[in-house]
Amino acid sequence: xxxxxxxxxxxxxxxxxxxxxxxxxxxxxxxSGERAILPDAKRIFRENIVLRRRLCTEAGAAFxxxxxxxxxxxxxxxxxxxxxxxxxxxxxxxxxxxxxxPVDELRALRENRGYxxxxxxxxxxGMIEIVRQVLLGLELGSQDxxxxxxxxxxxxxxxxxxxxxxxxxxxxxxxxSRIRLKTPGHAHVFSNNVFGxxxxxxxxxxxxxARKRLLxxxxxxxxxxxxxxxxxxxEIIMVRTAFFHPEMLGLFQPEHVLSxxxxxxxxxxxxxxxxxxxxxxAPLLKKELKPDERxxxxxxxxxxxxxxxxxxxxxxxx
Numbered sequence: 001x002x003x004x005x006x007x008x009x010x011x012x013x014x015x016x017x018x019x020x021x022x023x024x025x026x027x028x029x030x031x032s033g034e035r036a037i038l039p040d041a042k043r044i045f046r047e048n049i050v051l052r053r054r055l056c057t058e059a060g061a062a063f064x065x066x067x068x069x070x071x072x073x074x075x076x077x078x079x080x081x082x083x084x085x086x087x088x089x090x091x092x093x094x095x096x097x098x099x100x101x102p103v104d105e106l107r108a109l110r111e112n113r114g115y116x117x118x119x120x121x122x123x124x125x126g127m128i129e130i131v132r133q134v135l136l137g138l139e140l141g142s143q144d145x146x147x148x149x150x151x152x153x154x155x156x157x158x159x160x161x162x163x164x165x166x167x168x169x170x171x172x173x174x175x176x177s178r179i180r181l182k183t184p185g186h187a188h189v190f191s192n193n194v195f196g197x198x199x200x201x202x203x204x205x206x207x208x209x210a211r212k213r214l215l216x217x218x219x220x221x222x223x224x225x226x227x228x229x230x231x232x233x234x235e236i237i238m239v240r241t242a243f244f245h246p247e248m249l250g251l252f253q254p255e256h257v258l259s260x261x262x263x264x265x266x267x268x269x270x271x272x273x274x275x276x277x278x279x280x281x282a283p284l285l286k287k288e289l290k291p292d293e294r295x296x297x298x299x300x301x302x303x304x305x306x307x308x309x310x311x312x313x314x315x316x317x318x
Contacts, residue, residue: 004080007169014078016117018166018174019071021081025264031072033084037267042094045261045269049098052244052272056257059249061215063257064137066130067092067101068221070263071115074106088263102133117176119164121224124179128152130221131228138256140232144210148231155181155227187230188317190298192282193290199282200240203298204230205317213305215252217241218260235302243275251303 003011009022021028029035049065056063069088072079092101106114106126114126122130132145159180167174183189187206194200197219204226214233216222223238230236237252239245244259261269276284279299283289301313 006171007166010166010169011080013075013080015112016174016176017071017075017078017112017115018118018164018170019075019079020120020166020264023264025268027070027072027264028081030087030264030267031083031085032081035267037085037087037090041267041269042091044271045091045266046095046098048244048269048272049095052257052259053098055244055246055249059253061249061254061257062138063259064134065099066134066137066218066222066258066260067095067099067266068130068219068260068262069101069103069106071120073263074103074113075115087266091263091266100133100137102130105129105133116162116164116178118162118167118174120166121164121221124156124181127181127225127228131225131232134225134229134258135232138258140211140256144232151184151231152181152228155184157182181227183227184231186318187227189226189230190292190295192295193292194240194282194287196285196287198241199285199287201279201282201295201299202226202236202238202240203295203302204233204236204238205298205302205314206230206234207314207317209234211256213237213252213254213302214256214258215248215254216258216260217244218258219262219265221262222258222260237299237302239278239281241275241278241281242270243278244272245275245278248278253305 005012011019011021013019053063073088088101109125111125114122116123135145156179160177161175162178163173163175186208187204190203192201211233213235216238301309304310
């Protein structure tokens with residue numbers, strides 16, 4: 001099916017919304033039913049989730065997996081093609097209640113149903129709703145979220161002239177105004193600054209947060225929520241990865257674990273049995289690392305819970 005824009009993988013729908021229809025994931029091929037989802041992909045997905053839950057339970061950590069809906073799944077009335085196969089629904093159904101697939105919750109939002117118009121990702125309202133869903137999935141209830149709403153509002157700022165991952169591929173580029181969510185002023189963020197889909201590690205420390213340690217494995221969707229999550233958890237480690245890395249449970253000793261996967265990657269779900277060591281992923285992929293000045297010091301301290309490294313690190317952070 002031909003694109004109606006200058007970019008072969010991007011299609012313009014109603015209300016100024018751009019959609020990813022091509023790319024390496026061949027989104028439209030699966031949505032139209034032209035390309036079948038292999039049964040092994042669903043089986044591997046469910047086996048991954050079952051094992052992740054078991055490992056977290058054995059480690060004494062609450063676990064939640066969020067299946068991040070593709071934009072067309074939520075804004076289906078704006079999508080210019082018939083949706084014959086709902087990939088996310090099929091995987092969520094196969095997982096038999098073990099994952100959160102918040103399509104209905106996003107569709108209930110007024111601001112473009114939680115998505116930016118020139119981007120595949122959530123807007124501010126979408127990210128806020130996803131964080132609410134994460135807290136519910138981790139069985140923390142709604143009180144934590146409600147109490148933090150004034151602080152969340154304080155993170156909002158208007159950004160004009162934004163061109164997202166879809167709009168920036170067009171000629172000329174497509175722009176929009178968005179509400180950006182700043183990182184909380186009292187949260188300290190560190191990264192190895194690896195570019196691309198896998199191997200990046202992000203750390204957030206907020207000594208004022210009520211909850212303790214959160215470990216996150218996921219893609220750019222859930223990583224965009226780091227600032228919001230830092231309002232609730234004092235120590236967060238996020239690894240950009242499609243895998244679950246069990247060695248991080250013993251090192252970081254999190255009370256809560258979140259993993260996330262994006263709908264368009266589901267037909268190519270890898271087995272967690274092939275997961276490399278999380279801290280070696282970037283070098284194994286030959287990615288360039290440009291770590292923040294204190295990144296390794298902070299990472300080392302957070303992976304040495306209860307040791308002098310950790311105590312000194314926390315004392316050195318305002």
